[in-house]
Amino acid sequence: VVDQIRLWQIENERMKATPGFLFKEFENQKEYEGCAKYADEIGVLVWKSDAKRMFFVTRHEQLRDHIKSRKAK
Amino acid sequence: MPRAIRGVLVECDPSIKSIIVKIDSEEHAYVVEELDDQTLVIQENMLPLLKARLDDALKETQQPADDSGSD
Numbered sequence: 001v002v003d004q005i006r007l008w009q010i011e012n013e014r015m016k017a018t019p020g021f022l023f024k025e026f027e028n029q030k031e032y033e034g035c036a037k038y039a040d041e042i043g044v045l046v047w048k049s050d051a052k053r054m055f056f057v058t059r060h061e062q063l064r065d066h067i068k069s070r071k072a073k
Numbered sequence: 074m075p076r077a078i079r080g081v082l083v084e085c086d087p088s089i090k091s092i093i094v095k096i097d098s099e100e101h102a103y104v105v106e107e108l109d110d111q112t113l114v115i116q117e118n119m120l121p122l123l124k125a126r127l128d129d130a131l132k133e134t135q136q137p138a139d140d141s142g143s144d
Contacts, residue, residue, distance in 0.1 A: 020082060025076045054108070
């Protein structure tokens with residue numbers, strides 16, 4: 001029983017929480033890839049899924065501006 | 074335009090994640106998006122409450138059925 005408790009405690013500590021923003025519903029694969037690449041380059045990307053076309057970033061302001069400027073072109 | 078949704082990315086063991094999903098299934102107040110086996114996005118303001126609920130759930134799991142006490 002003691003071992004079991006210890007295992008749960010370890011698992012609990014293993015939980016990692018990162019505040020930020022989930023980006024989803026990209027129009028197409030190209031837009032998704034471009035944004036994910038940019039997010040990675042500026043160092044805000046923490047998680048992504050190519051299959052789901054979603055990614056998670058710690059900050060979104062710079063990425064928003066980047067998306068807007070791409071759209072304006 | 075893609076959507077940006079504020080939240081907290083939670084990375085944990087699949088066993089912990091399944092407990093979180095179970096807690097959420099009762100109220101649908103915590104989970105913004107399930108991402109994979111060990112990753113989900115949680116409502117930022119609900120995180121402290123979720124942690125408390127998770128601790129309770131884990132305590133229940135820890136306690137064996139017999140509470141005859143130790144000698």
